[in-house]
Amino acid sequence: MKEFIYDGSFEGLLTCIFYGYPLKEDVKITSQDNYIPSLITEPKEIKTEQDKFERVYESIENKLSPSTLRNVYYLYLSEIQGVETLIFNYIKLCYKYGDKINMAKNNDIIILVDRYCKRVSYESHRFTGFVRFKEIGPLTFYAPIEPDHNILPLLTDHFISRFSDQNFIIHDLKRNLAIIYNKTEVTISPLENKKGEELMLSSHMDNFEDLWKEFYKSVNIEERKNPTCQKRMMPTRYWKHLTEMN
Template identity: 30%
Template sequence: MLYTDNQTYVFDGTFYGLLTAVFESYERRHKQVKLWHKDLYKPDMFAEHLEVATDSGKAKRVWEGLKKKISPTHQKHYYSAFLSEQDEIFQHLFDYAHYIFDHPKGYDSNYGHEAVLSIAQMSQKVHREKHRMEAFIRFKKSNNGMFFALVNPDFNVLPLIIRHFKNRYADQPWLIYDEKRKYGIHYDLQAVHEVQIDFKQEQALTVSDSEITLDEQEALYTTLWKDYFKSTNIEARRNMKLHIQHVPKRYWRYLTEKEGSYW
C-alpha cells in the first residue's frame, strides 16, 4: 500500500469527528497526519489542509474496529482521554488508533508507546475528576421542584457521571449544568437528556446560585445541614492541611457546609 506523508487534518472537535479523521487517513493513504481541532488551527497560506467532514458511518466503523482489538477497559480509557479536551490528546488519540490497527491484538497495553501511555495517564486524571464530581456535587431545590447543581469541572465529565446520579437519584428530577461548557444533563424521571439552557430566558435557573429562586424549605435544610456539620467538627482535631488534601478548595463551592465557612 502506497502512503503519502506530512498531511494536516482539521476536525470539528467531536468524538465522531476524530474517528472520521482516522478513517479518512486510511482511505486516502496518509501515513503521517497532524490533527488539529478547528478552534486551535491557524491556517498557513503556504500549506494545504483537509477539513474533515464528520461522518457517523465512517466513525462507527473505526470504533467497531478498535473494539475488536482493544479491551473494554482500554475502550473506556480512549473515550475518557478524549473528554479531557486537552490540546495534545487529540493527536495521541489519532496516533493510538493507527498504532492499534497496524499491530496485532494486545498492543493496547504497551505503555512504552507514547500514545498508549499518554491516553492511560490522561484517562486517570479524567476519572479522578469524575469521582470528585460524584462525591462533591450538592443539589439545591428550585421552586419548580427541580433539583439542580451548577458545576465547572476541569474536564468534560458529565457523560461519565450520568449513571451514578441516575441510579442514586432515580425518584427526583434533576439537572447538572456545566457552566464552562454551556450544557447540562437533565433527568426527567424517565431518561437523561443533554440540554442547553438560555439562562436569560429561564426563570427558575440562572448562572448564579444567589439568583436562583429556591424552594422555601431549601434555606431550612441548608441551615440544618450546616448546624450538623458544625456540631460534628471537633476544633482540637482540625487539620487544615489534611482537609485540603482530601477536599481541594476548588471543590468547596459545591459543598453546602462550606457556604460562609472559614473551613
C-alpha cells in the first residue's frame, strides 16, 4: 500500500489523487493533522500543485459530472476519518464504470458516499436556520456555531443573499475559522476562539434578545409540545448558541 500525506486543503487532496490514480497498488491518503506514524508504511508527502489540482477538478467535472464533483467536495467537507481514501476509491470507481455507477445503491462505496454527502448537506441546510446573530457594532453582526462538519463554504452564498447590506461574521468555533463579509467581499479566514469571545462581549443586543425570547414563548403552544420531535429537528448539541434555548 502507498500512503500519501497532504496539507489538508481540497487542492492538496486532488493533487494526491493525480499522483495516486496511475498506481496499481492500493493508496491511502491522510492529512498532516490526522497522520499517525506507522512502522508498516513509509508515507510520501505530496505538496499541493495548482495545475494538478485543476486537471483533476476539470476532469471530474467534464468526464464524469458536476454532481460527482459535488459529491467529492461534500465528502471532503465531512472531515470523517478516512474520507480521503474513500474519495480516492470513489473516483477510481466512477472512472472505471462511468458516472452511472452512482445509481448502484447496493455498492459499498456508493452507500458510504451517499450517507456522508447527505449528512453534510442536511447539516448545512439546518444551519441556514440555526445561526443566531448578535450585533457587535453598527450593522455588524457575529454568530458562533459548532457544526459537526466543515460547512462554512456551503453557508456563504445563503447568508450573503440574505444580509448583503450588512457586515457579518459566522464563526466556526470547532475549527477556528470564520466567514467574514464586509458588504463587498467575503473570505473564510482563521479566527481564534479568544477573538470570538471578545466580539461576544462587545454585543449590545440584550433588549433584542429578550424580545426574541418573549416572542418564542408567545408562539409556543404548551399542549403541542413534543420534546422528542424538537430534539430530532434541533439536536441539543446546537442549543448553546440558540438564543431562545438559553
